[in-house]
Amino acid sequence: MSVQIAHISKTFQHHGVSQTVLDQIDLTVQKGEFVSILGPSGCGKSTLLTIVAGLTAPTSGKVLVNGKEIKGPGSDRGVVFQQAALFPWLTVEENVMFPLKKKMPKEEAKKKAHEYLAMVQLSQYAKHSPHELSGGMQQRVSIARALAMDPEVLLMDEPFGALDEQTRSRLHEVLEKIWIDTKKTILFVTHSIQEALKLSDRIIVMGTRPGRIIDEIEVSFPRPRDEFRKQLAEYEERIQKLLKSEIDKVVKEEESYAAGR
Amino acid sequence: MQQVVKRIIFYAAALGIWEAIVKLLNIKAVVFPAPSDIFQALWNGFADLTLVYDLLASFQRLAIGLVIALILGTVLGVVFAKSKVIDDTIGSLILPLQSVPSIVWLPLAIIWFGLNEKAIIFIVVLGGTLVMTLNMRTGIKSVPPIYTNAARTMDYSGFSLFTHVIFPAAIPHAVTGARLAWAFGWRGLMGSELLSTGPGLGYTLKFASDFGDMALVMGIIFIIALIGILVDLVFFSRIEKKVMKKWGLLEQ
Known part of the structure; x- marks a missing residue:
C-alpha cells in the first residue's frame, strides 16, 4: 500500500454558509x-490532491x-501544479536543484539535477x-524538480491543462516513459477523459455537490495505447x-436557484 | 530616431527664442537670466570647483541617507508584512507619515541634531524609509501562494522559506521601493540643504539667491533636474525593467 485516503471530508465556510466540497472519500x-x-470542475478533485499534498x-x-x-x-510527495510554479529568480538548473540544496553538497545536487x-x-x-522557456518546457522543468527529490508519490494537479493539444500529447509520452522508468506512484488530477484513459491504470470518477467518488474504472490495456483507440x-x-x-444535476440546481430568486 | 530629432529641434528652438526675448527686451539677468548667462554661471562654478565640491557633498549625504533608508525600510516592511499586530498598530502610522513631506521635519531635526550633516541625513532617511517600507510590505504580502506552496512541498518552511522564496519573490517591489526612496530622498536632500550650511547643491543655490545671482540659481535647478533624470533613467529604470522581465512580470 502506498497512499491511503481514509474518510476524507472537507467543508468550506462561505459567507456563513457551509459547503461540503468533499464527502467521505x-x-x-x-x-x-x-x-x-x-471529474467536472467544482467536484473537489484539486482540493483532494492538495489535502494529499498536505497543503x-x-x-x-x-x-x-x-x-x-x-x-x-x-518531500515524500512531489507535487506538479497546473502552473509550473518555477522560481523566476533562479535558472532552470537551480530550480531543479532547489529541493536538493539542503540535503546534499552543491556538486552532487547539480549532478542529480542534470540527470532529471x-x-x-x-x-x-x-x-x-x-x-x-515555453509553457510546455516550463512544465517539464517542474516535473524534473518534483522528481529530483525522489519522492515516493507524484501528485499532479491538471499539469497539462493549460497547454495546447500537441504539447500535451508530447508530454503524455514523456510522463509515461518517466513513470515506466522510475516506477513512481502517481495520482493525477484531470478533467480530460482522454488524458485519463491514455495514462492511467485506474480512473476514479468523481461527482459534484458534494464531491464524492461515483465510479472506479480499471484500464488494463498495455502501453502505449495508441492501437487501442476503438476500445478506449x-x-x-x-x-x-x-x-x-x-x-x-448542477445545471438543474442552478436553474432552480435562479428561478427561486 | 524621429523622436530624438524632434526633441533636439524643439530644445534648440526654445533656447534660441528664450535668449532672443531676454536680449531684445533687455531683461536684467537678476530678474530672468538668458541661457548664455546660465551657461556662463555654470562654467564658472565648475571652473573654480565650487559646484564639484557641492555635488560631492550632496551625493555623500544622499548615499549615507539612502543606504540607511533602504535597510531600515526593508526591515520595517518585512516586520509589518509578517506581524499583523504590529501592522495594525504601528503600521497604520506609515501612510499618514508618508503624506507629510519629509522636509517639514527639518525644524525638529535641527533641534535634535543641530544644523549639521546629521539633520540633513535624517530628512533623507525619513523621506526614503517610508516608501521603501510601504513597497516592501506590499511585496512580501503579495508573493504568489503558488511559490510558497511549491516550496513547502520541497521541505521548505519558516526561515528557509522566507530567505529562499518569499524575499526573492518580493524583489520587484523592493526595486520599485528603492527607486521611489531615491526620488523622495533627493527632494528631501535639496530642501534641507537650502536651509543648511555648505557645501552642497542646495546650499549654493540659496547662497546665489542671497547675492541675486539668478543665473546660478537656474543653473543649479538644471543640474538638480538633470541628475534626477539621469539616475532614474540610467540606473533605476534599467534595473527595474531587467528585474520585471526576469520575474516574468513584463509582457514581451
Missing part, C-alpha cells in the same frame, strides 16, 4: 500505480503514506531563465454518460 493507491482522478487540512479523515499519517507537506533535466530532455536549457472510445462514452448526469 476513501481511496487506496497501490505502490507504482498510476491513478487518475477525473490543505481536511475537515475530517486522514491520509496515510506507507501506513504513516501525514502531517503537512513533505535529461529525463525531460531539457539538458541544453540548464542555464536559461524560466521566462525564456467505448470507455470514453461510458464515462461521458456518467459525467453528463452529474453536470445536468
Whole structure:
C-alpha cells in the first residue's frame, strides 16, 4: 500500500454558509500505480490532491503514506501544479536543484539535477531563465524538480491543462516513459477523459455537490495505447454518460436557484 | 530616431527664442537670466570647483541617507508584512507619515541634531524609509501562494522559506521601493540643504539667491533636474525593467 485516503471530508465556510466540497472519500493507491482522478470542475478533485499534498487540512479523515499519517507537506510527495510554479529568480538548473540544496553538497545536487533535466530532455536549457522557456518546457522543468527529490508519490494537479493539444500529447509520452522508468506512484488530477484513459491504470470518477467518488474504472490495456483507440472510445462514452448526469444535476440546481430568486 | 530629432529641434528652438526675448527686451539677468548667462554661471562654478565640491557633498549625504533608508525600510516592511499586530498598530502610522513631506521635519531635526550633516541625513532617511517600507510590505504580502506552496512541498518552511522564496519573490517591489526612496530622498536632500550650511547643491543655490545671482540659481535647478533624470533613467529604470522581465512580470 502506498497512499491511503481514509474518510476524507472537507467543508468550506462561505459567507456563513457551509459547503461540503468533499464527502467521505476513501481511496487506496497501490505502490507504482498510476491513478487518475477525473471529474467536472467544482467536484473537489484539486482540493483532494492538495489535502494529499498536505497543503490543505481536511475537515475530517486522514491520509496515510506507507501506513504513516501525514502531517503537512513533505518531500515524500512531489507535487506538479497546473502552473509550473518555477522560481523566476533562479535558472532552470537551480530550480531543479532547489529541493536538493539542503540535503546534499552543491556538486552532487547539480549532478542529480542534470540527470532529471535529461529525463525531460531539457539538458541544453540548464542555464536559461524560466521566462525564456515555453509553457510546455516550463512544465517539464517542474516535473524534473518534483522528481529530483525522489519522492515516493507524484501528485499532479491538471499539469497539462493549460497547454495546447500537441504539447500535451508530447508530454503524455514523456510522463509515461518517466513513470515506466522510475516506477513512481502517481495520482493525477484531470478533467480530460482522454488524458485519463491514455495514462492511467485506474480512473476514479468523481461527482459534484458534494464531491464524492461515483465510479472506479480499471484500464488494463498495455502501453502505449495508441492501437487501442476503438476500445478506449467505448470507455470514453461510458464515462461521458456518467459525467453528463452529474453536470445536468448542477445545471438543474442552478436553474432552480435562479428561478427561486 | 524621429523622436530624438524632434526633441533636439524643439530644445534648440526654445533656447534660441528664450535668449532672443531676454536680449531684445533687455531683461536684467537678476530678474530672468538668458541661457548664455546660465551657461556662463555654470562654467564658472565648475571652473573654480565650487559646484564639484557641492555635488560631492550632496551625493555623500544622499548615499549615507539612502543606504540607511533602504535597510531600515526593508526591515520595517518585512516586520509589518509578517506581524499583523504590529501592522495594525504601528503600521497604520506609515501612510499618514508618508503624506507629510519629509522636509517639514527639518525644524525638529535641527533641534535634535543641530544644523549639521546629521539633520540633513535624517530628512533623507525619513523621506526614503517610508516608501521603501510601504513597497516592501506590499511585496512580501503579495508573493504568489503558488511559490510558497511549491516550496513547502520541497521541505521548505519558516526561515528557509522566507530567505529562499518569499524575499526573492518580493524583489520587484523592493526595486520599485528603492527607486521611489531615491526620488523622495533627493527632494528631501535639496530642501534641507537650502536651509543648511555648505557645501552642497542646495546650499549654493540659496547662497546665489542671497547675492541675486539668478543665473546660478537656474543653473543649479538644471543640474538638480538633470541628475534626477539621469539616475532614474540610467540606473533605476534599467534595473527595474531587467528585474520585471526576469520575474516574468513584463509582457514581451
